[in-house]
Structures are given as C-alpha cells and as structure tokens.
Amino acid sequence: MSNEKELVKKLRDKYTKNPPEGMTPDLIKSMSDNDLLDMDYFLNEDVFGDEVGEEGFYIF
Template sequence: MDPHTERLRKKYMDDPPEGISSEDIRHMSEDDLLDMDYFLNEDVEFDDEFGEEGFYLF
C-alpha cells in the first residue's frame, strides 16, 4: 500500500468524519479512501474561485 494512503487512513481513523466509523475506514479500499479525502477537502481548494451560489452557465 501507498504510504500516503496509509497516513490518510490513520488520520481518518483517529478522527473519523461524521457518519463514518473508524471500522468503516479500516475496511475502505484505497480508491474509496482517496475519494472520501478529495470530497471532504475539495471546497478548500476552490473557495476563492466561485461565490456562495456556485458556478452557473448562462
């Protein structure tokens, strides 16, 4: 396993997101764990690009 993925697994097992148990995280695949991390942190990366309403095409 990738050391980065294992660090993420430990991080989320120590402080699991709401609605997910440490046991759930222990049994997640690497892809599921990386997906969860991406979606939990995606707003941080894009905070300054779009307003509160989101992105709209007119």
C-alpha cells in the same frame, strides 16, 4: 506508486483516529484505497473556488 501507498496509510491513520461525521473507525479501516482517496478529495475539495470571501459574493 509508493507515494500513493504512503499517502493512503497516512490518510487511513488520520481518519481512523478522527473519522468524518457519520463514519466509524471500522468503516475507515475496511475502505478500499481508492474509496479512501476519493473521500479525502471530496472532504477537502474547494467547492466555492477562489471567490469565497471576495467582495460581492455572500450567501445569507
């Protein structure tokens, strides 16, 4: 559990200094720990899987 609290602190600092588009540092500060972890997950999720850039998989 301690590792999760440390991660949340690091993420809150990271996103407070450089908030995602459409968010403010105050909004980041007021987010719950779970909401912050969820936001980080979805911002960094690999939505295309391992196929990005492989031959035959292009979106124009």
